[in-house]
Amino acid sequence: MPHDLSFDHEHALDLDSPEQRWLTQAIWEQEVVELLTVGIDIGSSTSHLLFARVVLKRESEDLSARFVVVDRQIVWRSPILLTPFVADGTIDAHQLRHFFQDCYRDAGFTRADVDSGAVILTGEAIKKTNARAIDEIFAAESGKFVCATAGHKLECILAAHGSGATALSRTRNGCGLHVDIGGGTTKLALVDKGEILSVAAFAVGGRLIAQDSLDAWTRIDDSAHLAAKDLGLALTSHKLEDEGLRRTIARRLAEQVVDQIAGVELDTLGHALELTEPLDRRVAPEFITFSGGVSEYIFGYESKDHGDIARMLAEEVVALLPSRVSIPVVDAGQRIRATVIGASQFTVQVSGKTIYMTDAEALPIHNLPVAHLDMPLPEVIDPRQVASSFRRSADRQDLSCAAPIALAFTWEGLPEYSRLRAMAEAIVEVAVSDGKRDSLLALVSDGDIGKTLGRLLDKEFGLALKLISIDGIQLKELDFVDLGAFLDPPGVVPVVIKSLLFS
Numbered sequence: 226m227p228h229d230l231s232f233d234h235e236h237a238l239d240l241d242s243p244e245q246r247w248l249t250q251a252i253w254e255q256e257v258v259e260l261l262t263v264g265i266d267i268g269s270s271t272s273h274l275l276f277a278r279v280v281l282k283r284e285s286e287d288l289s290a291r292f293v294v295v296d297r298q299i300v301w302r303s304p305i306l307l308t309p310f311v312a313d314g315t316i317d318a319h320q321l322r323h324f325f326q327d328c329y330r331d332a333g334f335t336r337a338d339v340d341s342g343a344v345i346l347t348g349e350a351i352k353k354t355n356a357r358a359i360d361e362i363f364a365a366e367s368g369k370f371v372c373a374t375a376g377h378k379l380e381c382i383l384a385a386h387g388s389g390a391t392a393l394s395r396t397r398n399g400c401g402l403h404v405d406i407g408g409g410t411t412k413l414a415l416v417d418k419g420e421i422l423s424v425a426a427f428a429v430g431g432r433l434i435a436q437d438s439l440d441a442w443t444r445i446d447d448s449a450h451l452a453a454k455d456l457g458l459a460l461t462s463h464k465l466e467d468e469g470l471r472r473t474i475a476r477r478l479a480e481q482v483v484d485q486i487a488g489v490e491l492d493t494l495g496h497a498l499e500l501t502e503p504l505d506r507r508v509a510p511e512f513i514t515f516s517g518g519v520s521e522y523i524f525g526y527e528s529k530d531h532g533d534i535a536r537m538l539a540e541e542v543v544a545l546l547p548s549r550v551s552i553p554v555v556d557a558g559q560r561i562r563a564t565v566i567g568a569s570q571f572t573v574q575v576s577g578k579t580i581y582m583t584d585a586e587a588l589p590i591h592n593l594p595v596a597h598l599d600m601p602l603p604e605v606i607d608p609r610q611v612a613s614s615f616r617r618s619a620d621r622q623d624l625s626c627a628a629p630i631a632l633a634f635t636w637e638g639l640p641e642y643s644r645l646r647a648m649a650e651a652i653v654e655v656a657v658s659d660g661k662r663d664s665l666l667a668l669v670s671d672g673d674i675g676k677t678l679g680r681l682l683d684k685e686f687g688l689a690l691k692l693i694s695i696d697g698i699q700l701k702e703l704d705f706v707d708l709g710a711f712l713d714p715p716g717v718v719p720v721v722i723k724s725l726l727f728s
Contacts, residue, residue: 260340262567269348270408292571301332318358341570342370376623381424385414386727388516388563395419402510406519408432423505431535479541516563574717581679587691595704598634611651633700636672668694
């Protein structure tokens with residue numbers, strides 16, 4: 226099941242404090258900003274972090290203009306940690322905390338040195354008990370960190386960006402199929418000229434069968450049982466001591482990976498392992514890229530076993546692939562570290578004259594995820610088409626439009642009443658489908674229609690909404706926004722924009 230992005234409202238930095246007002250003003254007055262950011266990845270199988278320095282430059286003299294990243298340099302990488310678990314199956318947050326503390330010390334940084342960061346939770350880490358414990362580790366930084374739980378689809382997107390596959394596709398001006406084989410799942414992304422067209426995930430990974438701390442083969446995930454059942458075998462810890470049996474299971478799982486890459490009709494086992502709808506292969510890929518822990522073996526960067534079947538799975542994929550797929554395999558660069566390197570962060574001020582708010586008490590709010598309209602607005606706006614586009618954007622990131630969210634879009638053309646009315650109808654269809662809404666809805670546009678659109682939704686549709694409609698700001702997919710309380714004087718709302726960064 227996909228999971229919504231989670232965000233912490235309780236410990237966030239007070240955007241109305243004197244210190245934050247000073248920081249906000251300082252950023253407004255700068256043209257170039259240098260940040261130290263940290264990217265932290267916590268998954269079912271492995272966890273790691275890295276520090277990067279990022280330079281941002283203001284695009285124009287407008288104080289609400291977007292900053293763009295002009296340079297990013299990774300300055301320190303942690304070792305890869307096998308994510309620690311305690312006896313009840315939950316993640317050992319105490320050991321994780323010490324791992325991250327050691328990383329800060331070894332890198333020569335303190336928490337005060339870090340300006341922004343991104344914590345990505347995947348797999349077992351997104352379960353409520355685990356996520357709550359992990360959130361507590363970073364509670365002190367929640368005002369400057371994005372903490373996101375990634376469902377299967379968002380994992381696909383993050384792996385494609387984090388591996389370098391999207392950048393490679395853009396550089397080659399071609400279409401690639403990215404394959405991320407982790408500990409428990411494999412994620413696919415079809416990327417054409419740098420744009421992710423479709424994603425899919427299925428339950429095959431390198432730690433479906435694994436040893437415990439005493440070197441006993443005690444971990445047998447459901448997917449491994451399914452593969453064994455398909456082969457007419459019954460798995461037990463005792464039987465898994467047989468290397469030949471483990472190899473047989475790895476080969477059957479590898480067949481599922483290669484079938485998915487080749488795009489052939491899946492067999493019964495293949496359908497049973499699907500976690501999302503199938504990949505939409507509207508464009509044929511010209512090359513394949515791999516990432517995830519299993520990719521280290523595929524490319525020959527790792528040969529040592531780590532108490533699982535990752536090496537066997539990789540060897541079987543490598544053996545099967547040439548007979549089934551004719552396009553080349555390319556190393557996109559990041560492999561096991563295919564994740565965010567942190568988050569860029571900058572502040573803009575938005576004049577109260579261009580904002581429409583129905584409930585000022587709903588602010589401040591922090592780390593609102595962004596669903597960006599993935600289509601240009603035509604002269605005649607079709608509300609159903611626009612609503613469908615917003616849903617696709619949210620679905621790609623495992624977002625719920627019923628939860629607090631920012632719907633962002635580029636406004637092109639005249640602000641005629643008929644067009645604004647159609648846009649309002651689309652927003653109601655996607656975000657207020659049952660006629661009511663309890664959580665905050667933010668509308669963010671780069672065109673001069675924020676106040677008009679907000680008033681139309683509030684007055685003409687008569688909806689009881691916690692609504693804020695802002696214009697003059699450009700957002701994109703994988704952005705998060707903080708909306709501060711209205712400051713009067715000077716009559717502005719501070720907006721902090723945080724963008725996930727990739728190497």
